[in-house]
Amino acid sequence: MGFNLFTEPWLPVVCLDGSRQEIGLAEALSNAGAYRRLAGTTPTMTAALHRVLLALAHRVYQPLNAARWAELWQAQADGGLPQAELANYRDEYGERFELFHPHTPFFQCPALDNAPATTAKLVAYRATGSNRTLFDHTTADQRPLLQPAEAARWLVTTQAYDTSGTKQPYRTERSAEGGLGNRFGCVVVEGATLHETLLLNMQFYRPEVELPVRTTAQDRPVWEATQPPDPEPDARPPLGWTDLLTWPSRRILLSTSDKAGATLVDGVVLTPGTRMEGNLVDLEAMAAFRRPWLKGNKQGNFKPVSLDELRGVWRHSQELLLSSDPRWWNTWRGRMRATGPLPAQEPQRQRPAALDHIAELVEDGLIAEDTVYTLRIFGQQLGDQGGDTYAWYEEAVPAPVALLRAESARVGYIIGYAVSLASDLGAGLKLMERQYSADFHSELTKDQEKKLTDLEIWYWPRLTAPFATFLRELGEAVRHATDETEPAERWGTAVVELADKAAWQWLEGAPRRDRSLLTASAHFDDFQRAKYQLHRIFRGGLARYSAPDQGDA
Template identity: 90%
Template sequence: MGFNLLTEPWLPVVRLDGGRQEIGLAQALSDAASYRRLVGATPTMTAALHRLLLALAHRVYRPLDAARWAELWQAQAGGGLPQAELAKYQDEHASRFELFHPHTPFFQCPALDNEPGSTAKLVAHRATGSNRTLFDHTTAVQRPLLQPAEAARWLVTTQAYDTSGTKQPYRTERSAEGGLGNRFGCVLVEGATLHETLLLNMQLYHPEAELPPRTTAQDRPVWEAAEPPDPEPDARPPLGWTDLLTWPSRRILLSTTNTADTTLVDGVVLTPGTRMEGNLVDLEAMAAFRRPWLKGNKQGDFKPVTLDELRGVWRHSQELLLSSDPRWWNTWRGRLRAKGPLPAQEPQRQRPAALDHIAELVEDGLIAEDTVYTLRVFGQQLGDQGGDTYAWYEEAIPAPVALLRAESARVGYLIGYAVSLANDLGEQLKLMERQYSADFHRQLTKEQEKKLTDLEIWYWPRLAAPFAAFLRELGEAIRHGTCETEPAERWGTTVLELADKAAWQWLEGAPRRNRSLLTASAHFDDFQRARHQLHRIFRGGLARYSTPIEEDA
């Protein structure tokens, strides 16, 4: 019995009325305007399924230029994405979407001849091998049966987010790096419908003209390859954008069992696949990058923005939202050479490619400047050895179009000061708690140093909502030409109040007497002095950029 991913229901979506259902890939494109979101069982699944659907959309509709993209964008009002191109593509490639095809099974390697293992290897929340989980107790001999739709979703997710470490070898090679998605926070611009979301994240796609950059004429998603992959692992650079979106980091083959009315997946072979060669910053368009500051006012290599267990991704708003224009970096370097107070750190950065495109669409009248989109950022953190999943993440921050179009480096400095104030106050709260503990205990071990403090757990989650309000207000100030420092001042007041509340709760929340009370009070006083100094620096920074500054050439 077949299961064709173009037509069979397997993609989990939310309708505009809030109801949920599963649909095939073809329906996800043809009726995209009828759905609000695509939502998987985990953040990693949501990201992986979006990347798969985007690869298909690029190949079906091929937005070669801005006019074609505009036509696809406006198709939402006329009944949805064009049917003729979809039908033509479906006729040409339908067999390559068969999950259980005997010769070309979707996203799999039929030449694998290993003994299938448990399907727990495929499902991230299942316990298998060294991938221990807290609540699942699947043993190595158990083989949970998966419905085809569930197996297909986990197949796509595993290719993007599988853990690293030792895998079942096809012949000899056992070691495999983690799936590509583990290396960065995957950024998705979300619109009001799935139609808008797809178009907002689609790049101009013309492989023969090397669009997007570093896309070759040979680019194709994994299902369009002339032959299924060789079972031996290999390494190569991506052929282009859709190749990267469907990167085969593993060689996988599902095994099945037939019942009276359906086919179920009862096992899986999972071995090392293709290692990506090349610099991620030159290839990955759904990520933000920054060059971290090193000693001596030098910057390191570009690093992708990833998600943190506690500190929100909003701390990377400069990299996620603001222009990558090198003129802003020149302004920063020029001020490093100057005498006097330095501005907030302004990193060299690269935002997701979709945001550069959105910033241009206002000029064409396709997007209103008062629009506020949502950036959803998905990620996975592996354990210390990389062989198990520590946490999944999904965070959201507002993306005001006016902020995406900001042309002044002053905006970057204001956001930099806002983030720095939160970071520095958080560090002082942590220092207060750690130094108090150190006065009564031996030096902390490395494991104890890594452990989150109670103040960190209380402080950081409370900052996401007020920072989102700050971004929205800053976008409005830019759009209306009003004072841009006022939203930053309101943010500063809020974060200082939260830090004060955290410090007072720490001081008064535990019964102390004698030496412990005196010691706690002394560290609280140290925090207050540091807090006032940080506030002074913040106010000085805002004053410096309260009026337009002369930009460096």
């Protein structure tokens, strides 16, 4: 029995009415306007499936310029993306999407001759080897059976997000770095439909003229390779954008068995694959990057924005949303305090390529400036040794088009002050709780210092919604050329009130008497003084940027 991913249902989607179903790749492209979004079992699966579908869309439609992009964008109203190109591509490469093809199985290495291991190695929430999980108790001798659609989804996800560490060797090499997706928060610009989402994340693409940058004429997704991969692990730079989107970090081969006339996946060979050579900041377009401040008022190397266990990714709104134009981040020169950067100081940064594209499309009248898209950021955190999955993350940040097109560096400073106030207040709450504990216990160990406090757990998640409101209001202020500091002032009031509420709950939430009560009150008073001082600094900083002719030099 065959299972061709072009036609068989395997991609999990949310329909416009909120219901869920599975569709094939051809349906996902030709009728994308009928679906709201892709939604996998885990955030990592959702991200990986987006990348595969985007690689296919680039290869089928190859939007070379704004005119071609506009045709594809408007095709939603005309019945969907063009069928002719899709049919031509399927005629040429349709066989490569057969999951169980004897010679070219999709995203696999048929030359692997290892004995298949349990399918639990493929499914991220299954417990295998060092990948311990809390609720799953699969043992090494158990071989859960997977439906072809489920196996295909986990195959794609594993190629992008497999853990690092020791793997089953093909011959000798056992060690493998984690899948490419573990290195950054994968950013997807989400529109009202899957059709819009695909187009918003598509770059101008024509490999023979090296579009996008660092894409060569040899670029192709993994399924277009003339030969399946050699089972021996290797290392190389990407051939281009679609090669990177379908990076083969593992050599994988599924094994099957027939049960009651149905083909099921009963095992998997999973060995080290291809290591990527090159600087990620020069290659990855679905990530944001920043150069962090170091000691001595210097900036370090570019680091990708990733997601945190507790603190929202909205803290990186400068890097996610604002222009990467050097005239923005060069404004720090001459503005340094003796002790280091100003609280709002912007690092050199690079936002996801799709946002540069969207900003340009407004000029062509294809996207309205009052539009607010959603950035969905997906990520995975590995354990300390990299061999197990600690957490999956999915967060959303509003992306007002007006902010994507903002030309004044003043906007960046205002967002910087807003983020700094939240960070400083959070640090103050943590310090209050830590110092109180230190007065009654010996010095904290490093592990205890890293452990999240109750106040942090209460405070940080509550900031996401008011910061989203701030970004939307800031976008409106930019669009209407009104005072951009007013939304920041409202944000400042909201975050100070949340911090104050957290401090009061800490003081009154536990029974204390005598020395413990006096000590807690003293640290509470220290925090109150720090809070007022931080709010004063915040308002003073905003005052520098309250008029259009200030802060732009």
